[in-house]
Amino acid sequence: MFSKHANRINRFVCASKHYATQSKILVDKPIVEIDGDEMTKLIFDEIKAKLVFPFVEVKRDYYDCSITNRNQTQNQVSRDAAAAILKHNVGVKCSTITPDEERVKEFNLTQMWPSPNGMIRNALNGTQFRESIIFKNVNKYVPGWTKPIIMGRHTFGDQYGGKDVTIKKPSKIFITIKSDDGTEDSVEAFSYKGKGVAMLTFNTEDSIRSFAVSCFRMALERNYPLYFATKSTLLKQYDKLFNEVFLDVYEKDFKTQFEHANLTFELRLIDDMAAQAMKSSGGFLWALKSYDGDVLSDVVGQGFGSMGLMIHSLVSHDGKTVMTEPAHGTVTRHYREHQKGVTTSTNPISSIFAWSRGLQHRAKLDGNAQLENFSKALEKATVGTVEDGLVTKDLAPCVYGKEFKDKFLSTSEFIDEVVKRLK
Numbered sequence: 455m456f457s458k459h460a461n462r463i464n465r466f467v468c469a470s471k472h473y474a475t476q477s478k479i480l481v482d483k484p485i486v487e488i489d490g491d492e493m494t495k496l497i498f499d500e501i502k503a504k505l506v507f508p509f510v511e512v513k514r515d516y517y518d519c520s521i522t523n524r525n526q527t528q529n530q531v532s533r534d535a536a537a538a539i540l541k542h543n544v545g546v547k548c549s550t551i552t553p554d555e556e557r558v559k560e561f562n563l564t565q566m567w568p569s570p571n572g573m574i575r576n577a578l579n580g581t582q583f584r585e586s587i588i589f590k591n592v593n594k595y596v597p598g599w600t601k602p603i604i605m606g607r608h609t610f611g612d613q614y615g616g617k618d619v620t621i622k623k624p625s626k627i628f629i630t631i632k633s634d635d636g637t638e639d640s641v642e643a644f645s646y647k648g649k650g651v652a653m654l655t656f657n658t659e660d661s662i663r664s665f666a667v668s669c670f671r672m673a674l675e676r677n678y679p680l681y682f683a684t685k686s687t688l689l690k691q692y693d694k695l696f697n698e699v700f701l702d703v704y705e706k707d708f709k710t711q712f713e714h715a716n717l718t719f720e721l722r723l724i725d726d727m728a729a730q731a732m733k734s735s736g737g738f739l740w741a742l743k744s745y746d747g748d749v750l751s752d753v754v755g756q757g758f759g760s761m762g763l764m765i766h767s768l769v770s771h772d773g774k775t776v777m778t779e780p781a782h783g784t785v786t787r788h789y790r791e792h793q794k795g796v797t798t799s800t801n802p803i804s805s806i807f808a809w810s811r812g813l814q815h816r817a818k819l820d821g822n823a824q825l826e827n828f829s830k831a832l833e834k835a836t837v838g839t840v841e842d843g844l845v846t847k848d849l850a851p852c853v854y855g856k857e858f859k860d861k862f863l864s865t866s867e868f869i870d871e872v873v874k875r876l877k
């Protein structure tokens with residue numbers, strides 16, 4: 455099997471004068487591979503076997519973050535995976551189950567283990583970028599979006615690190631700040647006449663600064679204007695700090711470069727920006743706080759056609775470390791069908807791009823032109839497959855309209871078509 459693929463790669467290699475005649479592209483430094491769960495794990499296995507390892511000789515620092523192995527290792531495997539990404543600077547992660555009560559029963563878990571993503575995000579202290587792949591023949595739910603919209607999401611604090619509590623009886627709630635110098639300050643937040651709920655969220659100036667730097671860097675790299683949107687008219691302390699830090703970073707470190715590149719940076723109100731984005735043709739970087747980015751990047755992903763078409767990467771603020779992963783979860787609904795023996799049509803594109811973008815970052819760090827060209831060829835073959843009208847079920851209505859019945863391939867058939875176009 456390898457020699458058959460080696461021939462393919464030789465032909466592919468000859469198309470570019472940069473390529474040597476070796477049968478596989480050699481990669482000196484490792485990538486960290488983080489395995490996961492359910493349908494996405496099966497898709498990853500097929501991508502590795504058919505689209506990556508027949509063409510690329512790369513050492514893998516492998517971590518099995520499936521829910522069963524996280525349970526067996528008391529989640530040590532997630533900590534090890536996060537440390538390995540920081541060491542090797544490139545990680546490719548499969549989607550993983552974040553357990554709830556039902557999953558605890560299903561897998562007989564000793565604890566409701568947290569998602570490895572949170573651990574990795576905190577370790578990288580970076581920004582999550584999401585961007586849709588645009589295909590000529592895929593009709594978008596928002597037809598005016600002809601250029602990409604890159605979503606930059608802060609990945610520290612806010613609701614994801616916050617505390618929420620239930621108020622069971624008439625009570626008063628306070629925010630108390632106990633400073634290290636022994637001083638104390640308390641603010642009454644609300645007085646309850648009956649039952650209710652409360653939540654406290656937090657953030658740090660350092661983390662906001664890292665986030666801002668990542669966003670300015672990405673805007674320059676992609677030559678896109680940057681908008682940072684908050685609700686600063688309402689959250690006059692919280693969102694004000696975000697705005698102040700973004701402005702400070704811009705004035706001190708990026709204004710000259712932005713002016714030189716003829717790019718703009720604007721602070722916007724989130725509701726105004728959401729309305730503007732719908733009317734726009736795309737072609738900008740939209741930076742958001744964590745929860746806003748979580749919600750709006752799904753809205754934008756779906757607006758471009760399908761969540762299965764999104765590229766997703768986590769970038770450290772210095773741009774050196776990148777972890778890529780599919781933009782969707784483990785697609786449990788399809789996995790249940792697979793468990794019954796039904797052939798599924800799950801879109802593997804976001805997973806293919808997780809691999810291509812991970813390899814691209816390795817190529818950039820190592821100055822490996824062959825690897826860079828291969829990763830771009832893999833993306834081109836994937837886009838070509840869709841533009842030849844060969845799609846999975848989720849995309850069929852976007853390509854064929856209401857008459858899409860039977861005009862789609864299974865996941866394996868789609869991957870096989872990509873392999874043919876890599877020849």
Ligand SMILES: NC(=O)c1ccc[n+]([C@@H]2O[C@H](COP(=O)([O-])OP(=O)(O)OC[C@H]3O[C@@H](n4cnc5c(N)ncnc54)[C@H](O)[C@@H]3O)[C@@H](O)[C@H]2O)c1
Nearest residue numbers: 549550551552761762782783784785786787800801802848
């Ligand atoms: N980054 C991650 O690791 C991550 C992210 C989200 C969810 N999850 C986990 O994934 C599991 C399933 O979560 P979920 O069902 O809410 O989200 P999901 O993204 O796996 O699927 C939601 C729905 O979106 C559609 N969909 C998603 N990806 C698709 C694809 N590639 N092709 C076709 N259709 C697709 C399907 O209709 C699916 O039922 C949960 O255990 C959750 O914790 C993991």
